[in-house]
Amino acid sequence: MFQVLIVVLIVILVILGGVVWYQHRILKQVQGIIAACQKLMDNKVEEQLKETEQLQLTGDAKQEFDQLRDRYNDKIVPQLKAIRSTGQDLAQAARTTKLLTISAQVNDLRDELAKATTARKEVATSLQQIEQQSKSHQQAIDRIKKNYQKFHQQLNEKNFKYGDSAKKLNEQLDGLEKQYDRFVELTRKGDQDAAQEVLNDLQQGNQKLAAEIKRVPALYKPLVAEFPGQLTELTSGYQTLKKEHYHFVEDDIDQQIERLQAKVKATMEQLNDLQLDVVKQANSDLADQIDHIYAVMQKEIDARPEARHLVEMMGRFTQHAQQQNNELIAELDRLSLSYTLNNNEFERARQLNEQIKTIVKQYNEDHQAIRDQQAVFSRIVDREKANRDRLTDIEEEQNKINDAVAKLQTDEQRARKMLQQYSVRLRTIRRQVEQLNLPGVSQEYMDYFFGVSDEVKKLASELDEYKINMENVTKQLIMVESDLEKLQDKTNDLRDSAELTERLQQYANRFAGNEKVAAAAKKSQELFNQYNYAGSLEAIATALEEAEPGSYKRIEDSYYQEINEQ
Numbered sequence: 001m002f003q004v005l006i007v008v009l010i011v012i013l014v015i016l017g018g019v020v021w022y023q024h025r026i027l028k029q030v031q032g033i034i035a036a037c038q039k040l041m042d043n044k045v046e047e048q049l050k051e052t053e054q055l056q057l058t059g060d061a062k063q064e065f066d067q068l069r070d071r072y073n074d075k076i077v078p079q080l081k082a083i084r085s086t087g088q089d090l091a092q093a094a095r096t097t098k099l100l101t102i103s104a105q106v107n108d109l110r111d112e113l114a115k116a117t118t119a120r121k122e123v124a125t126s127l128q129q130i131e132q133q134s135k136s137h138q139q140a141i142d143r144i145k146k147n148y149q150k151f152h153q154q155l156n157e158k159n160f161k162y163g164d165s166a167k168k169l170n171e172q173l174d175g176l177e178k179q180y181d182r183f184v185e186l187t188r189k190g191d192q193d194a195a196q197e198v199l200n201d202l203q204q205g206n207q208k209l210a211a212e213i214k215r216v217p218a219l220y221k222p223l224v225a226e227f228p229g230q231l232t233e234l235t236s237g238y239q240t241l242k243k244e245h246y247h248f249v250e251d252d253i254d255q256q257i258e259r260l261q262a263k264v265k266a267t268m269e270q271l272n273d274l275q276l277d278v279v280k281q282a283n284s285d286l287a288d289q290i291d292h293i294y295a296v297m298q299k300e301i302d303a304r305p306e307a308r309h310l311v312e313m314m315g316r317f318t319q320h321a322q323q324q325n326n327e328l329i330a331e332l333d334r335l336s337l338s339y340t341l342n343n344n345e346f347e348r349a350r351q352l353n354e355q356i357k358t359i360v361k362q363y364n365e366d367h368q369a370i371r372d373q374q375a376v377f378s379r380i381v382d383r384e385k386a387n388r389d390r391l392t393d394i395e396e397e398q399n400k401i402n403d404a405v406a407k408l409q410t411d412e413q414r415a416r417k418m419l420q421q422y423s424v425r426l427r428t429i430r431r432q433v434e435q436l437n438l439p440g441v442s443q444e445y446m447d448y449f450f451g452v453s454d455e456v457k458k459l460a461s462e463l464d465e466y467k468i469n470m471e472n473v474t475k476q477l478i479m480v481e482s483d484l485e486k487l488q489d490k491t492n493d494l495r496d497s498a499e500l501t502e503r504l505q506q507y508a509n510r511f512a513g514n515e516k517v518a519a520a521a522k523k524s525q526e527l528f529n530q531y532n533y534a535g536s537l538e539a540i541a542t543a544l545e546e547a548e549p550g551s552y553k554r555i556e557d558s559y560y561q562e563i564n565e566q
Contacts, residue, residue: 161217163224164272169216172209179205212274219271219279222287227264230290231257237297245373246300253293260289303377310384311367314391318360321391321398325353328398335405342471345401352394359387415473416463422456422480429491436498442531445490452483496559497533503555504540517543 159166179202234257250256267282329349332341362383369375429449433441459476462469505524511517520543527536541552 161220163220163268165216165220165274168272168274169209169213172205172212212276215276216271216274219276219283222283223264223268223271223279227260227286227290230294231261231264234290234293234297241297241300246297246304247374247376248296248300249376249378250296253296256289256293260286260293299378300376303381307366307375307377307380307384308370310381310388311363311370314359314363314384314388315367317388317391318356318363321356321394322353322360324395324398325349325356328402329353331402332405337467341405342469343404345405348397348401352397355390355394359391362387411470411474412463412468415459415470415477418477418481419456419459419463422459422484425484425488426453426456429487432491432495436495438494438498438531438533439529440531441494445494448487448490452480452487455480455483494533496563497537498528500556500559501528501533501537501540503559504537504544504552507551507555508540508544511544511547514547517547519543 162169235254238253238257263282263286267279267286270282271279329346332345332349335341366375366380366384369380455476459473459480462473462476501524505521508517508521520540524536524540527533527539545552
């Protein structure tokens with residue numbers, strides 16, 4: 001029984017603890033709502049209403065303000081008071097047996113507070129916007145007024161930087177000031193929306209005027225202080241240079257200057273009409289065209305001494321090139337009596353002569369133009385420089401031709417010397433063969449020998465021609481040199497085969513009882529008598545090598561050692 005009582009007491013205590021905790025939670029929520037509501041009921045919005053009301057608004061701004069004031073006083077303030085009163089009632093109920101039934105009412109009250117908070121914030125924000133717009137307009141009034149004072153001061157005190165364009169700038173300023181007066185009037189009346197529209201137009205107009213006032217001096221200065229003086233200087237300089245007999249690549253410079261003077265005048269009219277982008281491009285074009293005329297005239301001034309120097313130098317240069325070409329042709333004529341010229345030397349020399357004649361003709365024209373005071377010096381400089389370079393190339397070509405033909409006589413002497421050497425070598429080879437005391441030589445060898453002999457005779461014949469063709473002589477020299485070397489190789493092979501055959505046949509006598517060696521010796525002798533010395537050597541060498549391995553190699557090495565020691 002006692003244990004049951006204890007359990008019951010514990011349950012009761014838990015329930016009571018839960019009720020106390022829930023009561024505390026509900027009271028805390030209600031008190032928070034009351035505190036938030038009290039904070040929303042401070043005097044900040046009321047102070048905003050009073051400050052905004054003192055702005056003496058009119059029009060749409062006044063209507064918006066009245067709506068905001070009525071919304072706050074007639075809806076938001078009573079709503080906040082009702083929330084506060086309800087919150088106080090719920091706080092009392094939370095201390096009674098109604099505690100467990102007011103949860104939904106607390107949630108509803110919290111939702112009402114949120115709506116009131118949003119509404120109050122909207123009113124405060126709108127009032128702040130009205131006040132800020134009013135202050136912005138007042139600041140704009142002060143700022144624009146200062147700008148206009150600055151514009152007037154700029155156009156009056158520095159009128160010399162603007163010329164006649166100041167008239168249209170002042171007209172724009174007058175128009176903006178009229179818009180300004182309307183803006184001030186609308187702002188004074190508190191018609192903020194209408195004032196804002198005018199202000200937008202004013203700001204755009206002010207920016208445009210400020211930009212034009214800033215840009216005009218830089219555009220006006222060259223038109224009044226630079227271009228006219230430069231064109232006057234060009235006119236005077238052109239007339240002076242013409243008196244000094246200068247001529248120019250462009251023969252209408254005086255007309256160009258007149259057109260530029262007219263363009264300066266037209267550009268000034270465009271500036272007075274404030275066509276600033278057009279004027280900017282026109283000024284750039286004027287500067288470029290004036291610089292171009294200066295460059296054309298200066299080019300002739302600079303070219304005059306160089307042209308005279310070049311013409312003087314080219315007179316000597318052309319004479320030297322012509323004389324050198326005449327000497328080259330004379331030398332070709334002389335050499336052509338004895339030699340055939342194979343590389344179009346005459347044609348190349350004639351072509352060079354024609355080029356020299358063209359250069360001389362241009363030189364004479366330029367020289368005469370200077371004497372007649374009709375020269376365009378820059379053209380003379382360009383042409384004579386090109387001709388100077390061409391003459392340099394011509395002289396290089398002349399030297400190449402001359403060096404090539406100058407070698408003909410030297411090449412002839414060298415060829416005759418080689419002919420003598422080839423004849424000696426051919427006779428030496430013949431004596432070598434005769435000294436071998438052979439029964440004869442093969443027809444193939446004889447044909448080759450006499451073929452080389454004929455080539456040597458042909459070389460001698462080429463050198464005995466009335467007009468020697470050194471190109472053919474050179475080819476023949478190469479052929480004879482190669483064939484003589486082959487003939488010497490054939491002769492050496494003939495000698496070696498014959499000598500070795502005789503030694504091997506003598507050595508074969510040691511094998512008189514060897515039928516195979518005896519048959520080979522007989523066969524070798526038959527081939528020897530038929531002038532087939534290589535076959536004869538092979539026949540006896542093969543048999544001896546079989547009878548006594550290494551014998552052929554030993555005899556061969558001994559033979560070549562003797563040959564090398566000779």
